[in-house]
Amino acid sequence: MGLPFTNLFRKQRPLVGLDIGSSAVKAVELRPAGRGYKVAAFASAAVPPDAIVDGAIIDGTAVAEAIKRLFEDHGFKAKDVAASLSGNAVIVKKISLPVMTGQELDESIHWEAEQYIPFDIQDVNLDYQVLDAGTDGKGSMDVLLVAAKKEKIADYTSVIAQAGKNAVLVDVDAFALQNAFEANYGVETGAVSVLLNAGASAINVNIVAGDQSVFTRDISLGGNAYTEAVQRELNLPFEAAEQAKKGIPVDAVSFEDVRPVLRATTENALLEIQKTFDFFKNTTGLDRIDRVMLCGGASRVDGFAEALHERFGAPIEQLDPFRSIAFDSKRLGVEAPEDIAPTAAVAVGLALRRVGDR
Numbered sequence: 290m291g292l293p294f295t296n297l298f299r300k301q302r303p304l305v306g307l308d309i310g311s312s313a314v315k316a317v318e319l320r321p322a323g324r325g326y327k328v329a330a331f332a333s334a335a336v337p338p339d340a341i342v343d344g345a346i347i348d349g350t351a352v353a354e355a356i357k358r359l360f361e362d363h364g365f366k367a368k369d370v371a372a373s374l375s376g377n378a379v380i381v382k383k384i385s386l387p388v389m390t391g392q393e394l395d396e397s398i399h400w401e402a403e404q405y406i407p408f409d410i411q412d413v414n415l416d417y418q419v420l421d422a423g424t425d426g427k428g429s430m431d432v433l434l435v436a437a438k439k440e441k442i443a444d445y446t447s448v449i450a451q452a453g454k455n456a457v458l459v460d461v462d463a464f465a466l467q468n469a470f471e472a473n474y475g476v477e478t479g480a481v482s483v484l485l486n487a488g489a490s491a492i493n494v495n496i497v498a499g500d501q502s503v504f505t506r507d508i509s510l511g512g513n514a515y516t517e518a519v520q521r522e523l524n525l526p527f528e529a530a531e532q533a534k535k536g537i538p539v540d541a542v543s544f545e546d547v548r549p550v551l552r553a554t555t556e557n558a559l560l561e562i563q564k565t566f567d568f569f570k571n572t573t574g575l576d577r578i579d580r581v582m583l584c585g586g587a588s589r590v591d592g593f594a595e596a597l598h599e600r601f602g603a604p605i606e607q608l609d610p611f612r613s614i615a616f617d618s619k620r621l622g623v624e625a626p627e628d629i630a631p632t633a634a635v636a637v638g639l640a641l642r643r644v645g646d647r
Contacts, residue, residue, distance in 0.1 A: 309352065317330070336351065357453065380435070467638065479499060483496050493507050
């Protein structure tokens with residue numbers, strides 16, 4: 290379908306940011322407002338369980354229907370869509386290369402990438418961004434290399450096409466998150482921030498120093514793992530377990546019954562996050578984390594934020610994608626904006642792609 294994945298870091302015209310998650314699809318369209326932006330349209334629609342598993346689209350028709358529902362009657366004007374990927378179909382790697390011109394890099398990037406990408410280079414779309422041009426005389430330059438499987442890109446763009454929309458750009462969840470963060474919180478030179486998006490099937494981690502992504506990882510554990518643990522331990526059907534996880538009383542099960550199950554799953558998540566932080570510190574030489582910015586539906590699981598703070602000591606803050614972007618909940622027909630904000634960051638970051646922020 291000729292998707293320009295290689296436009297990841299380049300200027301785009303206005304787009305609808307479409308976050309295709311394994312439990313819901315979210316869409317955001319932004320408009321300029323004064324010096325910033327306002328949300329012109331917003332919608333969210335549930336995706337049937339198992340329609341998307343670990344980032345792989347299993348039931349394309351169901352996902353296309355959810356996207357179609359999303360765009361109906363919600364005032365979206367732009368026809369073009371920016372979507373994003375995460376998980377094992379995407380490789381993000383910082384590599385060091387000899388200093389070269391932009392043209393030389395363009396010509397050699399495929400050959401260089403072959404050494405770092407564990408897929409056949411013919412099966413991926415590549416993009417890159419120069420992080421450090423090596424002008425300090427050290428003879429090497431740092432380049433952020435991004436590779437995504439063409440097959441996975443095609444899966445996502447085809448369901449978008451099925452829904453009657455035009456996918457013009459595919460980004461990476463972790464970078465979309467960074468866009469939303471920078472647009473709302475600005476860039477603090479020298480500060481090391483962990484952007485942690487806990488979704489239904491995965492936790493995206495993007496560690497940012499100033500305005501540069503220095504480490505990314507996707508952890509294959511999310512909100513569904515909590516639901517499945519509650520289902521298994523308390524012998525509940527999936528839907529009832531989903532309610533119980535959120536503190537809604539179900540049958541004879543009290544939240545006091547549910548809490549230890551949630552804690553045990555959080556402990557598993559913390560072990561993976563600890564491994565991620567340790568690996569980051571060992572490979573980058575940075576030995577501190579100034580703050581953790583949390584978002585995603587699973588970040589609201591009882592005790593998750595507190596456990597993170599206890600384990601890592603860093604200040605924990607909820608990442609608000611509407612902190613500096615006007616969100617008129619009444620006009621947009623959103624009854625509980627505080628429930629929307631934690632899950633909207635990736636969609637907001639994708640919608641911002643139109644401003645050529647990289």
